[in-house]
Each structure stands twice: as C-alpha cells, then as structure tokens.
Amino acid sequence: MIERLQEWVSLRALQSPDSVAVVCRGEKTTYTQLDALTNQLARMLIEKGCQRGDRICLLLPKSTAAIVGILGILKAGCAYVPLDPACPAARLTKVVETCGSEWILAGSGSAAVLDELVAATGIRVGWLDRDDSAAGLKQATAEFTLAGLASVSEAPLDPRNTSIDPAYIMFTSGSTGNPKGVVITHSNVIHFVEWAVDYFQLGDGEKLSGHSPLHFDLSVFDVFGAFAAGAELHLVTPDLNVLPNKLAAFIRDSQLTQWFSVPSALNYMAKFDVVRPGDFPHLKRLLWCGEVLPVPVLAYWMQRLPHVTFTNLYGPTEATIASAYYTVPGCPEDLRAAIPIGAPCAGEKLYVMDDNLQPVAPGVTGRLYIQGVGLSPGYYRDPVKTGEAFVQSSCGPACGERLYHTGDLARVGQDGLVYFLGRADSQIKSRGHRIELGEVLTALNALESLRESAVVAIPTSGFEGAIICCAYVAQPQRDVSPAVLRSELSKLLPGYMLPTRWMAMQELPKNANGKIDTRVLKEQFPLEIS
Amino acid sequence: MPDRPLYQEIEQFFSEHLNISVPSVNTDLFDAGILDSLTFVDLVLHLEQEFDIHIGAEELELENFRSIEKIAAFATAHSGLQKAGAA
Numbered sequence: 001m002i003e004r005l006q007e008w009v010s011l012r013a014l015q016s017p018d019s020v021a022v023v024c025r026g027e028k029t030t031y032t033q034l035d036a037l038t039n040q041l042a043r044m045l046i047e048k049g050c051q052r053g054d055r056i057c058l059l060l061p062k063s064t065a066a067i068v069g070i071l072g073i074l075k076a077g078c079a080y081v082p083l084d085p086a087c088p089a090a091r092l093t094k095v096v097e098t099c100g101s102e103w104i105l106a107g108s109g110s111a112a113v114l115d116e117l118v119a120a121t122g123i124r125v126g127w128l129d130r131d132d133s134a135a136g137l138k139q140a141t142a143e144f145t146l147a148g149l150a151s152v153s154e155a156p157l158d159p160r161n162t163s164i165d166p167a168y169i170m171f172t173s174g175s176t177g178n179p180k181g182v183v184i185t186h187s188n189v190i191h192f193v194e195w196a197v198d199y200f201q202l203g204d205g206e207k208l209s210g211h212s213p214l215h216f217d218l219s220v221f222d223v224f225g226a227f228a229a230g231a232e233l234h235l236v237t238p239d240l241n242v243l244p245n246k247l248a249a250f251i252r253d254s255q256l257t258q259w260f261s262v263p264s265a266l267n268y269m270a271k272f273d274v275v276r277p278g279d280f281p282h283l284k285r286l287l288w289c290g291e292v293l294p295v296p297v298l299a300y301w302m303q304r305l306p307h308v309t310f311t312n313l314y315g316p317t318e319a320t321i322a323s324a325y326y327t328v329p330g331c332p333e334d335l336r337a338a339i340p341i342g343a344p345c346a347g348e349k350l351y352v353m354d355d356n357l358q359p360v361a362p363g364v365t366g367r368l369y370i371q372g373v374g375l376s377p378g379y380y381r382d383p384v385k386t387g388e389a390f391v392q393s394s395c396g397p398a399c400g401e402r403l404y405h406t407g408d409l410a411r412v413g414q415d416g417l418v419y420f421l422g423r424a425d426s427q428i429k430s431r432g433h434r435i436e437l438g439e440v441l442t443a444l445n446a447l448e449s450l451r452e453s454a455v456v457a458i459p460t461s462g463f464e465g466a467i468i469c470c471a472y473v474a475q476p477q478r479d480v481s482p483a484v485l486r487s488e489l490s491k492l493l494p495g496y497m498l499p500t501r502w503m504a505m506q507e508l509p510k511n512a513n514g515k516i517d518t519r520v521l522k523e524q525f526p527l528e529i530s
Numbered sequence: 531m532p533d534r535p536l537y538q539e540i541e542q543f544f545s546e547h548l549n550i551s552v553p554s555v556n557t558d559l560f561d562a563g564i565l566d567s568l569t570f571v572d573l574v575l576h577l578e579q580e581f582d583i584h585i586g587a588e589e590l591e592l593e594n595f596r597s598i599e600k601i602a603a604f605a606t607a608h609s610g611l612q613k614a615g616a617a
Contacts, residue, residue, distance in 0.1 A: 086566065242570045245587035268571065272587035482549040495566055502549060 001194065003163045004186050006074040008227040010035050010156065016230060019204065023254070024064045024235040031230075034071065036154040041072025043152045044126070044144055050103060052077035052160045055169055055380075057096060057104040057123065058214065059083045059114060062235050065128040065146065066214055067223060069105040074167060074186075077160030081169045081181070082215040085109060087494045089116035091179065095171050096121045099181055099380055106142075107131075163187040169380050170217055170317050173435050173497070175426070177442030181380035188320040189220055191373040193228045195346040196221060199325070200258070200285060200311075204230035207254060207282070211236040211261040216432065217317045218289055222260060231257075241265070248274040255282040262432030263293040270300040277304050289313035289322055290432040292420065295335045302331040314341035314420065317434075318389065318404050320374035323348045324418060340417040341410070348372030350418050351403065352410050357396045360411075365421055368410040369403040376404075428457040428466040433496045440468060440499065443492040449480045452508055454516045455499060458525055469525045470499035471508055480504075501525060536602045544598070547576050555598040565595065577601070583608050 002008060012019065013035035022029045029037075050056065056073045058080050060066040073080040081099050083092050096104070096117060106114045107129030117123060127142035167186045171179040196202070208226045210233050212218035226233035234254045240246045248269055251259060259280075266288060269275060286301065286308050293312065302310060315323035326342025344350045352366040353359055360366035369391075378386030391403050409421040426437040437455045444453040453472040460467055474480045482502035489498055509520040537555050544550045550564050559565040565573060573595065578585055583605070594604045 239592075242566075242592070243587075243590050245590060248587075272590070274587045481545075481551075483545050483551040486549040487551075495569070498549075500549070500572070 002190060004074065004159055004161055004165075005167055005189055005224055006038070006071050008224065009038070009071060012227065012230045016204070019230060020232045021227065022064050022067050022233050022235065023207075024062075025237060027064065029064050034068065035156075037068050037149065038071035038075055039154050039156055040149040040152040041068060041126075041128075042075035042157055044149055045072060045076040045078065045103070046157075047152075048103070048124075048126075048143065050076050050078055053165065054078040054103070055081050055099040055101045055166075057081045057083055057099075057101045059085055059092075059104055059106040059110045059117075060128060060214075061085055061107070061109045062210065062214055062219075062237060063107070064235070065107055065130075067233070067235075069128050070168075070214070070223065073105070074161070075157055075159075077165070079166035079168055079183075081171070082213075082219075084213065084215045084494055085113065087113070088491050089113045089120065090492050091494065092117055093120045095179055095181070096123055098171075098178070099169055161186065163190065166377075168220070170215060172317055173427070173433075173439045174385075175436040175438030177439050179439070180382060180385055182317045182376050183378060183380050184217070184220075184317075184320055184376055188374055188376065189224060191347050192321045192345065193221065193224050196225055197228050199345075202229035202231060202258075206231035206257040206284075207234055208232065208258045209234055209236055209251070209256050209260055211259070211265060212432075213238075216262075216290070217321050218260060218262070221321045244269045244272040244274045248279070251280050251283065256280070257282055257284045258287070259283060259285075260287040260289070262290040263288050263297070264291070264431040266293060266301060267297050270297045275301065275304045278307070279304060281307070283308050285309040285311060287311045287313055289315070291429045293339070295332050295337065295339060298328065298339065299332055299335060302328070312339055312341060315345075315370070315374070316404070316406055316408075318376045319348070319370045319372075319406075320376070323370045323372070323374055324350055326417065338419055340413060340415070341420045342417050344370075344372070345374075348374055349398070349401075350410075351398050352412050352418065353396060353398070357391075357393050357398065357403075359397050362412045362414065362416075365409055365411050367424060368406045368408045368418070368420075369398065370406060371398060371401045371403050375402060426457070428468070430466055430468070430496055435468070435497050437468070440470075440493065440497055443489055443497075444470065444472070446492065447485065447488055449475055449478045449485070449488070451475050454508055454518065454521055456518050456522045456525065458501075458522060467501060468497070468499040469501040469503070469521075471503045471505050471521055471524075473505055473508060536606065537598055540598050540601055540605070543576065543580055547580075548572060552598055555602075557598070558596055559598075560592060560596060570595065573601075577605065581605050581609060 012031040017032040020028045021031045021034045056078045058069050070080050104123045105126045105128045108131045125142045127145040132145050163186045166183045169181040169183050171181050174180045210222040310328045312326045313322035324341045324344050326340050349371040351369040393401050407424050409424050411419050413419050428435050440455045451473045455470050457466040509517040511517040544552050
C-alpha cells in the first residue's frame with residue numbers, strides 16, 4: 001500500500017513509462033510526462049514559499065492542466081481546494097478566506113472571476129494554462145506560468161507529507177450561508193481507492209471516464225482510481241455535458257471501460273434515447289453516486305447494455321467518495337421497487353439508529369451513521385460544525401466509535417441491505433449538487449428589495465429532481481420581478497442553487513408561533529406551477 | 531423568417547420559465563452566461579412542451595440554440611417538418 005496519493009503516478013512512471021495517464025480533447029499525456037511536469041510544479045510551489053499543509057486553490061476547468069495542478073500541489077506537501085469556476089466571486093471569496101489560501105492555480109476561462117477574487121483576497125496566482133495571454137490581468141498578475149515550469153528540475157522530490165496529511169478540502173453548501181470545508185486525508189482516499197480497485201478488478205488496460213467536476217469528490221475516484229490501476233483517465237469536458245448524443249459518442253469512441261457519474265447524466269442520455277442496444281462494447285461497468293437513479297432509467301440502461309455491470313455507490317463527501325455499494329443483480333422487473341444503497345465498503349460500517357444512538361428494528365426508519373476509514377477529520381477550522389456532525393458514541397451497538405451523522409434517513413431491509421429514504425433536514429440534491437436551503441435563504445435575505453422570503457424544495461418525479469421554489473414579499477414601492485431577483489441572486493450563488501419557481505405574495509403564510517409555514521407554502525407552489 | 535410574435539413568445543418563455551431577461555434576440559445566450567448546461571436542459575424540455583415538438587438527440591447542436599433568433603428559426607423549421615411528416 002502506498003502512503004501518499006501522488007505515489008501511484010510515480011510508481012507507474014517507473015513501471016510502464018510510456019503508458020497513457022490522461023486523455024483530454026484527444027491529447028494524450030503519459031505517466032512519465034505527468035510525473036515530470038508535476039515534479040516541476042511542486043518545485044516551483046516550494047520555491048515560492050509554499051509550506052507543508054498549505055491549502056492551494058484550484059480554479060481551472062477540467063483539463064490535463066488541472067490534473068497537473070492537483071498532483072503538483074500534493075507533491076509540494078499541500079492540500080488542493082478545487083473551486084467551481086461557475087461560482088460567483090462573492091462565494092469563492094468566502095471559501096478562500098475560510099481556508100486561508102495564499103495561492104491559487106488558475107487558467108483562462110476563469111479570468112473574470114479570478115480578477116475579482118484577487119482584488120478581494122490578495123491571493124497569489126500561478127497560471128496553469130498554455131494560453132498565456134490572460135496571465136497578466138488587471139489585478140491578477142501571475143507569478144509563474146506553465147511555460148515557465150520548463151526550466152525547473154524534473155527530478156523527484158523527497159515527500160513532505162504523510163498519509164494523515166490533508167489531500168484536499170472540498171466545500172459544500174452550509175445551512176447558515178457559509179460553505180463548509182470538508183478535510184480529507186491521503187489515507188481516507190487510499191482506503192477507498194484500494195477497495196474499489198480490488199472490488200471492481202480495475203486493471204491497467206482500462207479507460208475510465210472523468211465526468212464529475214473536480215470540485216465534486218466523485219472526481220477523486222476517477223483520477224486516483226485510474227492512477228492506482230495504471231489506467232487511462234478520459235476527461236469529459238463540460239461542453240459535452242449539454243449534448244447527450246455527444247456524450248454517448250464520447251463513451252463509444254473513447255472505448256471507455258468504466259463510466260461513473262451522477263444520475264442526471266444517465267437520465268439525460270436515456271431521455272434522448274441515445275443508447276443503442278449492445279452499445280459501448282468496451283464498457284465493463286457503469287457506476288453512479290450522489291443521488292437516487294430512477295429505476296425506469298436504470299432499466300433503460302440495463303436492457304440496452306446486458307454486457308455491463310451496474311453498481312450504485314452511496315456516500316457523503318464527509319466519508320470520502322462512497323461508503324456503501326450495491327451491484328444490481330439483474331434488470332429490475334418491478335419499476336417501483338427501490339434500489340438499496342447496499343452494504344458498507346471495506347473498512348466502513350453503516351448504522352441505522354434512533355436519536356439516542358440505539359439501533360432500530362429492521363424495516364423501521366432511522367438515521368444513517370457511518371463509521372470507519374473514510375471519515376474526515378472534520379470541517380476546516382470549524383470545531384462547532386465538526387462536533388455536531390461527527391459524534392463519539394458512548395452507548396449502543398457503535399459504543400466507543402467515532403461516527404458521521406449523515407442526516408439521511410434509512411432503513412435496513414429484510415435482505416440486510418440499507419435503503420435510503422430521504423433527508424432528515426432541509427438539504428436537497430439537485431443534479432448531484434448538495435444544496436442547503438438555508439444557504440439560499442441567507443442569500444435572499446441579503447437582497448434589499450425583499451421584505452421577506454422563504455424557500456422550499458418540491459420533489460418532482462421527473463427529470464429535474466427537487467426544484468427550489470421561492471416565495472417573497474417585496475419592499476413597499478419596489479417592483480421586483482423574478483428575472484431581476486434571479487439576476488441579483490446569481491451574484492451570490494452558483495446557478496444550480498438559484499430558485500426556478502418564484503411566487504410574489506402580499507404576506508407569507510405563518511403558523512401559530514409566527515414562523516413561516518413551509519407546509520402551506522409547499523401546497524401553494526404546485527398549483528402555481530400547473 | 532420567424533415573425534415578431536414568435537420572438538416575443540420565446541422571450542416571454544425565457545422570462546417566465548427560466549426567470550431570465552434576454553437583452554436582445556441576437557444575444558449569444560452561451561457567451562452571455564444565460565444558458566449553461568443546467569438551463570440548456572430546461573430550455574430543451576420546455577421548448578418541447580411549449581411548442582409540442584419532439585427534439586431528437588441529433589438536433590441538439592449548440593448552434594441551434596445560440597440566440598433567440600436561432601431558437602425561433604429552429605422551432606419554426608421543426609414544427610413545419612413535423613407537420614409535413616404527419617401529413
């Protein structure tokens with residue numbers, strides 16, 4: 001077993017130097033090239049003063065350069081903090097300030113937001129893009145560029161980190177309005193990847209999809225699963241995502257052996273019926289995670305691809321990529337029967353318990369807790385939230401164990417497998433994104449044109465998943481349209497968090513305690529929509 | 531060429547269904563950040579409902595949806611084709 005994530009690449013570079021590590025837009029990078037380039041980047045970061053344990057932000061579209069960034073940061077002994085390039089600068093500023101980053105690796109495509117970020121935080125910029133033209137922005141003057149790395153030594157570095165050092169910090173929506181940073185160590189990731197390589201029998205002839213954006217932790221399995229197996233990582237660039245036929249052609253033409261994504265990509269391809277019977281002859285397995293895949297969509301895929309194995313993975317970012325798995329034994333006949341999240345991955349345990357950490361009987365709804373090798377040390381510099389979500393059990397079946405309280409409701413079936421039943425709080429999932437409605441509400445409260453507002457999520461059975469609905473009362477004499485509100489809110493929140501249904505009201509419905517009655521609100525929305 | 535009311539209908543569709551006001555019928559919806567992978571999906575699904583058409587995967591070219599003008603031309607050609615096919 002290796003001790004640090006970057007070692008898989010160096011190992012492969014020694015064993016099979018010319019094998020391909022990353023493919024992006026037809027351009028291939030070998031393990032040797034990747035190893036050398038990331039040594040150069042690590043040396044540059046160290047020369048610039050980066051210390052072990054520093055958090056270095058990454059603001060790059062998914063690309064070979066972004067993968068170079070991740071590995072270079074790890075080799076320098078630092079942790080990477082992947083930022084969503086589609087996020088407004090105001091929210092990214094909060095992230096940079098929370099993790100106290102002094103450096104950001106950026107490239108073209110994120111130039112506008114980068115300029116704002118530099119102006120707000122003074123963060124220093126390394127330019128990881130072949131296109132140097134935007135490297136000298138008004139505010140964000142890069143201190144080094146990709147071309148400048150060529151003069152740095154390619155020689156391997158002595159490791160500065162250990163297996164318990166943070167490898168990355170990923171920020172998820174926080175209910176009070178501030179995103180929280182989940183710290184994940186090298187050891188956390190290595191445990192999952194070693195399990196997955198063994199369970200899925202990943203070999204060096206494989207070609208794995210890189211579909212998830214790098215700020216989703218599913219991408220960590222794409223990247224390091226490929227490197228651990230000595231396989232090829234085929235990056236699915238964002239422009240393919242809007243075109244289901246191109247996505248299918250990509251799987252076909254790249255001869256992928258593994259596809260891993262959130263269900264929305266699978267829904268989308270099924271909706272447009274772009275999968276032919278017996279399609280993707282090289283594909284061995286299809287994995288999804290992050291949300292429930294509708295059973296009719298699963299049946300669509302399984303009917304067309306009888307040569308492929310289908311596995312549902314489950315797990316929050318706080319427990320590293322996935323903590324449970326279920327390989328579907330055959331095409332479901334009953335389209336209403338739920339697909340379980342299954343059994344725990346090696347080194348992890350799942351507990352369905354009540355509020356007092358006592359087990360509930362099979363079939364009874366309880367709260368889902370996770371224990372084991374995937375558990376994050378906690379939220380970055382946030383002992384209060386860490387203490388709320390990560391608990392030390394002093395009784396019951398998990399006595400003495402450190403547990404992560406997922407906030408998910410679950411039951412144990414007659415088959416001994418765990419079934420997901422929804423959320424215990426107001427967190428929702430939309431197209432794989434994890435959204436705290438509290439964060440949406442906090443942003444709405446910051447708009448001066450509104451006197452009062454409320455957000456509710458309404459589940460839909462169709463393609464969209466849960467939709468976010470906003471009811472609002474405008475300030476007197478203020479004329480606010482949903483289009484204006486959406487535009488103002490988009491300066492504070494990423495696109496996927498913006499409400500899609502709006503309702504202007506004279507007064508929000510209140511219950512006897514004077515609190516906004518979300519149950520009544522929810523009933524009003526579907527009427528408005530239809 | 532699509533007529534004025536169709537432009538207005540699509541503009542209205544953007545403002546009512548997607549809560550986005552589009553500056554002009556020539557605005558590049560992708561460059562302006564109005565359409566991204568999420569809103570594009572909404573757009574396609576809503577266009578299908580609104581204009582009672584079926585949009586096949588092979589027609590999902592970004593060029594067909596780059597501006598209100600192009601969407602109108604696409605919707606016009608499309609409904610014409612479907613009617614011709616049905617006749």
